[in-house]
Amino acid sequence: MRLSRYFLPVLRDVPKDAEIASHRLMLRAGMVRQQASGLYSWLPLGYKVLMKVQKIIEEEQNRSGAIQLLMPTIQSADLWRESGRYDAYGKEMLRIQDRHERDFLFGPTNEEMITDIFRSYVKSYKDLPLNLYHIQWKFRDEVRPRFGTMRSREFLMKDAYSFDLSKEEAVKAYERMFVAYLRTYARMGLTAIPMRADTGPIGGDLSHEFIVLADTGESAVFCDKRLLDKPIPPQDTDFRGDLSPIFEDWTSHYAATEDMVDMSEFEASVSEENRVSARGIEVGHIFYFGTKYSEPMKATVTGPDGKEITVHMGSYGIGPTRLVPAIIEAFHDDDGIVWPVSVAPFEAVLINLKAGDDACDAACDALYAELNAAGLDMLYDDRDQGAGAKFTTADLIGIPYQIIIGPRGLKAGEAEIKHRKTGERETLPIGEAVARLKGLIEPQRKTDI
Numbered sequence: 265m266r267l268s269r270y271f272l273p274v275l276r277d278v279p280k281d282a283e284i285a286s287h288r289l290m291l292r293a294g295m296v297r298q299q300a301s302g303l304y305s306w307l308p309l310g311y312k313v314l315m316k317v318q319k320i321i322e323e324e325q326n327r328s329g330a331i332q333l334l335m336p337t338i339q340s341a342d343l344w345r346e347s348g349r350y351d352a353y354g355k356e357m358l359r360i361q362d363r364h365e366r367d368f369l370f371g372p373t374n375e376e377m378i379t380d381i382f383r384s385y386v387k388s389y390k391d392l393p394l395n396l397y398h399i400q401w402k403f404r405d406e407v408r409p410r411f412g413t414m415r416s417r418e419f420l421m422k423d424a425y426s427f428d429l430s431k432e433e434a435v436k437a438y439e440r441m442f443v444a445y446l447r448t449y450a451r452m453g454l455t456a457i458p459m460r461a462d463t464g465p466i467g468g469d470l471s472h473e474f475i476v477l478a479d480t481g482e483s484a485v486f487c488d489k490r491l492l493d494k495p496i497p498p499q500d501t502d503f504r505g506d507l508s509p510i511f512e513d514w515t516s517h518y519a520a521t522e523d524m525v526d527m528s529e530f531e532a533s534v535s536e537e538n539r540v541s542a543r544g545i546e547v548g549h550i551f552y553f554g555t556k557y558s559e560p561m562k563a564t565v566t567g568p569d570g571k572e573i574t575v576h577m578g579s580y581g582i583g584p585t586r587l588v589p590a591i592i593e594a595f596h597d598d599d600g601i602v603w604p605v606s607v608a609p610f611e612a613v614l615i616n617l618k619a620g621d622d623a624c625d626a627a628c629d630a631l632y633a634e635l636n637a638a639g640l641d642m643l644y645d646d647r648d649q650g651a652g653a654k655f656t657t658a659d660l661i662g663i664p665y666q667i668i669i670g671p672r673g674l675k676a677g678e679a680e681i682k683h684r685k686t687g688e689r690e691t692l693p694i695g696e697a698v699a700r701l702k703g704l705i706e707p708q709r710k711t712d713i
């Protein structure tokens with residue numbers, strides 16, 4: 265992408281009402297724009313990151329056996345009356361009437377709708393297990409929308425729903441999602457710790473929140489330090505096999521949010537040097553809730569003996585529009601964002617120090633074509649602007665590598681590569697730049713961890 269033809273409205277000033285680093289940086293880097301309280305437009309740079317986050321989520325959901333579909337944002341109130349949640353949900357639900365004065369709502373979640381889809385089509389035990397998911401906008405009229413897209417009113421959620429014949433089978437579905445989540449966050453460069461959680465209005469008796477530690481996080485959390493560097497289940501994990509050893513290994517270490525923590529249990533089960541008490545951001549939440557929806561909504565299948573069985577369900581959420589700021593909270597410095605390669609809006613930026621100079625333009629255009637051909641996701645700063653402004657922008661928007669070409673280096677046949685994370689600079693022959701960048705970037709894509 266040529267920056268001269270892109271839409272990147274960076275702000276010079278620090279927005280006053282943005283309280284945390286990720287919110288400030290998303291506004292300054294021209295990633296999002298607030299349209300009203302808790303409602304955001306995703307501008308091109310932000311949208312590109314969001315799409316990379318979504319793609320990782322989709323790949324790991326699919327790998328675990330979940331199947332993607334898409335349900336509408338607007339739902340009929342009648343469905344929610346069937347489960348009893350239409351009245352129970354309260355003011356967080358945005359209620360709407362159509363021109364015929366029929367009651368609708370903007371979905372805050374989709375348990376009822378997916379249960380309706382399930383009961384309409386699935387009739388036999390032979391069709392189970394089944395896990396269906398979508399990535400769709402949700403609306404919750406939060407009392408305090410804040411921190412930008414971290415806690416907004418309209419936000420994206422990946423929500424998956426599992427259907428099984430028994431609790432035992434449903435726990436296996438839960439374990440598959442648990443492992444898929446560990447892999448999902450790791451591919452984004454994040455350490456997200458599964459913690460025992462309250463089930464809240466979704467209901468049920470088995471639940472974990474996935475928490476990224478951050479000082480700006482909204483919840484206090486307590487866990488065993490050894491969870492922070494546990495190896496992630498690899499790509500070739502058999503999702504059709506028994507995942508309970510992985511699940512038990514992770515959950516054998518103490519980890520709980522403030523709603524669930526039992527301080528005496530925490531202190532008894534974790535030695536003092538391993539105790540972490542910190543703040544964290546909830547980036548995912550998984551639940552097993554049995555027949556809470558299938559029972560009132562009559563989602564049943566015929567079992568092997570011909571008897572009707574009410575299915576056991578679970579639901580599994582991840583917030584992509586919250587993950588983007590969570591990643592920034594984990595990866596930034598005084599100059600701006602420092603994206604992990606796997607979610608960076610561009611993997612490298614080619615900086616032409618003297619746009620308009622024939623030799624520089626020719627060398628940069630040729631190199632840009634080669635970098636694209638090598639499969640690198642490139643931004644090309646071809647604007648007619650001073651070097652200082654170009655470096656400031658590149659640092660602010662956090663592109664992992666800068667490849668810099670200027671008149672002096674060009675005479676010597678040389679380019680410079682700057683590593684955004686470490687500030688390290690290396691000079692190399694222009695002819696070696698493509699291979700060098702490829703070598704740096706490819707292993708960090710984490711497509712095969």
Ligand code: ATP
Nearest residue numbers: 413414415416419421546547548549581582583586
């Ligand atoms: P929280 O406790 O932060 O209010 P929740 O428990 O209401 O979240 P869930 O119903 O578990 O959220 O939703 C699943 C995921 O959706 C959360 O883990 C989070 O990543 C995301 N999410 C929930 N609410 C918001 C919001 N207001 N803005 C952005 N993302 C959200």
Ligand code: MG
Nearest residue numbers: 464473546549
């Ligand atoms: Mg929650």
